[in-house]
Amino acid sequence: MMSRAQSSLRRFMQTCAHWPDFVSLRLVEQQSRTLAVTRNVIEPPSLRNECGVMVCVHVDGQQAFAATSDITLPGLQQALERAQQTAKALRGNGLVQHPIANNQGIRAHYRSPELDLPLPDTADWLALLMETSRQVPNDPRLVHWSARLRVVQEQQLYLDNQGAEILRSQQQLFPEIGVNAFDGQHSQRRTYQVAQQGSANIVTHTGFLDEARRVADQALQLLLAPNTPQGQRDVLLMPDQMILQIHESIGHPLELDRILGDERNYAGTSFVTPDMFGHYRYGSDLLNVSFDPNVTGELVSYSHDDEGLHAEKQLLIRQGILQRPMGGALSQARSALPGVANSRACNWNRAPIDRMANLNIEPGDQSMSQLIGSIEHGILMATNRSWSIDDARNKFQFGCEWGQLIKNGELGAVVKNPNYRGISSQFWRKLSAVGDASTNAIMGTPNCGKGEPNQAVTVGHASPACVFSHLDVFGGQA
Amino acid sequence: MSNCRFASAFKTLEHWLKYQLHAQEHFTLWYAAEDSQFVRFNQGKVRQAYPVLQIELTVRLILGERHASARINLSGEFEQDTAQLGQTLTQLRGILDVLPADPYLLLNTELWTSERQVPGRVPELQQVIDSICGLSQGLDMVGIYAAGTLYRGFANSWGARGWHECANALFDWSLFDASGEAVKSTYGSADWDAQVLSDLFEKAREQLHHLSTPRISLKPGQYRAYLAPAALDEVLSMLSYDAFSAKAFANRQSALQQLHLGQQQLSPLVNLREQPSSGFEPGFGHDGAPRQDVDLIRAGQLVGQLVNSRSQAEYSLQANGADQQEMPHTLVMAPGELATADVLRELGTGLYISNLWYLNYSDVGSARLTGMTRFATFWVENGQIIAPIETMRFDDSVYDMLGTHLLALTREQALCIDSGTYERRGLDSHVLPGALLEHLTLTL
Incomplete structure (x- = not known):
């Protein structure tokens, strides 16, 4: 059903239909609900009902925007005039001449899977979270735990005066559990998180209830575990760490606006240079990386990006060789490189820039038992807890919640505080085995920060478990 | 909207809302608005x-001991x-209707008013x-300009009311040379002065010249080091996420847990205070509590924590105006004895x-x-800058960096203004000295 804001936007666009200059309007209406139960006590629920419009104009080849939460017709008119004034103020000081997108006649409506299934009401959600919280056993060492859920429903309507009309109806769910264990001296934390598009099935069909008991048990195991030993080992990274590894050391370095220098004052640059595409060996032959907006249920599946570019699957790295960066229409024009439909804004109040959307590692052919069986002297690491990487996205250090030593092809003792260091440009060449589809998980992150002004966006990642040879591994101090 | 319209719109909504309440219902309102101009450069x-x-x-909305909020x-x-x-x-x-009573709800029903308006002179966009762009001629400059008026308001149905309004402009930029070396600068002011900006550009241009020497590659190991205030700001910003939070201490999640338990201590040189009375933030928080200055670390010992009303109820502590996340927003670290002019000489050889x-x-x-x-x-040798270094990773405990390895803090402090703009422009700021360390461990 069309909202009042959408009707208002359509009426306003009619007044711009015959303007000689390009005009686009992007309306975002987002409702979210955050519910939590902490140590079996319901926390006060919080809602967010956000609504606003980003206007974009092109005047004499200069692009400018104006954002407003005033979506009345006079408010939209004022935003349009401010965008035009801003474009005129550039007067030869613009970095690029902006190409006009060819969006003529585009009509699309993307819908999250199972969008028609009704969601439980607040009382039912809270009952589920309470039941989950109560699964945590009564152990004095378990000092803190919570079960949380955020449900986000968003409608974005993009209109332009070339006739494009792109509606995106997304529903995202973010259930999570966290448990802290403390022995009087030291503490350990174990978590479980899901981030997907779809219906309540994301929560109810993923064994959320049972996960609370497992997470609590593992927090207690970590409390008793020795520190991760220091030295070189083969490392088996589980999907909930792989998503961070992909994100930081493939996703960010391949963002074309970073390569073009836009982010040098904040998020940073990239060790990847434009001349590398088509021949640079990024990883071993086993590495295949895709930008894939078509994976059902993945967090950022969509039909078009926020500037109306049609989104389709592209391999960014094929058999270890770098193929193309992630850059939207403008970055493609600036660099003369191919790209993908990834021009995205975090909300109505920020302009689109090059972002990751769904960035995945294609599954290989090894089962989990084959992956473990292939390791003589190694360690399994799961669930990211710490990440740090240099501004060129090269030297990194990542830490996980859970470690388990692997000896002669068999999983062994649990170890705490597992960390590893590496350099992106060398790391992916050490990829020695890729898990098959049975090891693959569709995940995502709700907060990827970048851009000036700052923008935090959702990003989807899917990955199988993977093995890397001879990494520098170490533990904590205590 | 004009400035006065924001204030009157908030007051009108507050007034309207009072007449919509049902019996025994109460409300709190938090208002955050901005009319900002962003310009991004490359x-x-x-x-x-x-x-x-x-x-x-x-x-x-509050009814008895039940409450929920919406933004x-x-x-x-x-x-x-x-x-x-x-x-x-x-x-x-x-x-x-479906909520049970919240055992940790603690309402501040005191009647108070607070009003602060900091007028500013923000330049026209064209100017x-x-x-x-004129100052950047011949330079590879990349950065962000953010300016305009910020508004914060609080009101509740018991009659408390606060209004905070400030106009300012912030330009955060870097100058790069052809080899990728860069100098970062920030200019923030409520009273924009083109000459000050021009002088800062000139200073950055001179600093960039010093970076023209080829980079030195260092091996992992321990190095004597000086952290300028902006570098120390990164350390304290990291700790700010949860290290000083009463809830994080209680949940055993604080990075300063061992300091809290008395198992570790920092250098006696370290004195740290959350000091909202001197910052840009409003003097009141989201839940209507006046924000208080709080000593956090005195002579290396943890003496305070940030406590909001929920933590007061849950952990039987005294609230001190902390926000929902119990994060500091206006940290002030006391200065030391080292004159900034003597830093290179005292550093001798190191970073x-x-x-x-x-x-x-x-x-x-x-930690x-x-x-x-x-x-x-x-890289510095015998008090002389030799060359820039290749980007390096450090890995060290706060108990070493600001504990056993801390040799001196500078006599002069620097104002570090947060240029963050996630969701909205922020008002955080830290006032910090520089820190001379006996060792900093580089690992990669």
Whole structure:
């Protein structure tokens, strides 16, 4: 059903239909609900009902925007005039001449899977979270735990005066559990998180209830575990760490606006240079990386990006060789490189820039038992807890919640505080085995920060478990 | 909307809402608005430019010991906004119907008023673009200009009311040379002065010249080091996430847990205070509590923590005006004895680190941090700058960096203004000295 804001936007666009200059309007209406139960006590629920419009104009080849939460017709008119004034103020000081997108006649409506299934009401959600919280056993060492859920429903309507009309109806769910264990001296934390598009099935069909008991048990195991030993080992990274590894050391370095220098004052640059595409060996032959907006249920599946570019699957790295960066229409024009439909804004109040959307590692052919069986002297690491990487996205250090030593092809003792260091440009060449589809998980992150002004966006990642040879591994101090 | 319209719109909504309450219902309102201009630069030219007019209202509905809140965007147009606020009230009442009593609800029903307006002189957009692009001629400049008026308001149904309004402009930029070396600078002011900006540009241009020497590659190991205030700011910003929070201490999640338990201590030189009385933030918080100055670390010992009303109820502590996340926003670290002019001489041979980047924990329990050098980090020999270094990773405990390895703090402090703009422009700021360390451990 069309909202009042959408009707208002359509009426306003009619007044711009015959303007000689390009005009686009992007309306975002987002409702979210955050519910939590902490140590079996319901926390006060919080809602967010956000609504606003980003206007974009092109005047004499200069692009400018104006954002407003005033979506009345006079408010939209004022935003349009401010965008035009801003474009005129550039007067030869613009970095690029902006190409006009060819969006003529585009009509699309993307819908999250199972969008028609009704969601439980607040009382039912809270009952589920309470039941989950109560699964945590009564152990004095378990000092803190919570079960949380955020449900986000968003409608974005993009209109332009070339006739494009792109509606995106997304529903995202973010259930999570966290448990802290403390022995009087030291503490350990174990978590479980899901981030997907779809219906309540994301929560109810993923064994959320049972996960609370497992997470609590593992927090207690970590409390008793020795520190991760220091030295070189083969490392088996589980999907909930792989998503961070992909994100930081493939996703960010391949963002074309970073390569073009836009982010040098904040998020940073990239060790990847434009001349590398088509021949640079990024990883071993086993590495295949895709930008894939078509994976059902993945967090950022969509039909078009926020500037109306049609989104389709592209391999960014094929058999270890770098193929193309992630850059939207403008970055493609600036660099003369191919790209993908990834021009995205975090909300109505920020302009689109090059972002990751769904960035995945294609599954290989090894089962989990084959992956473990292939390791003589190694360690399994799961669930990211710490990440740090240099501004060129090269030297990194990542830490996980859970470690388990692997000896002669068999999983062994649990170890705490597992960390590893590496350099992106060398790391992916050490990829020695890729898990098959049975090891693959569709995940995502709700907060990827970048851009000036700052923008935090959702990003989807899917990955199988993977093995890397001879990494520098170490533990904590205590 | 004009400045006075924001204030009167908030007052009108507050008044309207009072008459919508049912018996025994109460509310709190938090208002955050801005009329900002953002201009993003790359290669000394404008990459993206836009104004943002946004009004956010967070309403918390309270009935007995049950409560829930909602944040909505407003248009500034009364009919539309009251219609939306009315729908939100209905939504919240539906939620309260299914909630049990909250055992940790503690309401501040004191009657207070607070009003602070900091007028500013923000330049016209055209003037800013022409001026910055002119100063960038022949330079590879990349950065962000953010300016305009910020508004914060609080009101509740018991009659407390606060209004805070300040106009300012902030330009955060870097100059790059052809080899990728860069100097980072920030100019923030309520009273924009083109000459000050021009002088800062000139200073950065001179510093960039010093970076023209080829980079030195260092091996992992321990190095004597000086952390300039901006680098120390990164360390304290990392700790700010949860290290001083009463809830994090109680949940055993604070990185300073061992300091809290008395198992570790920092250097007696370290004195740290959350001091909202001197910052840019309003003097009141989201829940209506006046924000208080709080000593956190005195002579290396933990003496305070940030406590909000929920933690007061849950952990039997005394609240001190902390926000929902119990994060500091206006940290002040006391100065030391080392004159900034003597830093290179006292450093002798080692690292001069202007900025750090992307910090995170290697081991939260032992407050062990890792991160990267970034922007103008030099190798120094016998008190003389020799050359910039290749980007390096450090990995060290806060108990070493600000404990056993801390030799001196500078006599002069620097104001580090937060240029963060996630969701909205921020008002955080830290006042910090520089720190001379006997060792900093580089790992990669």
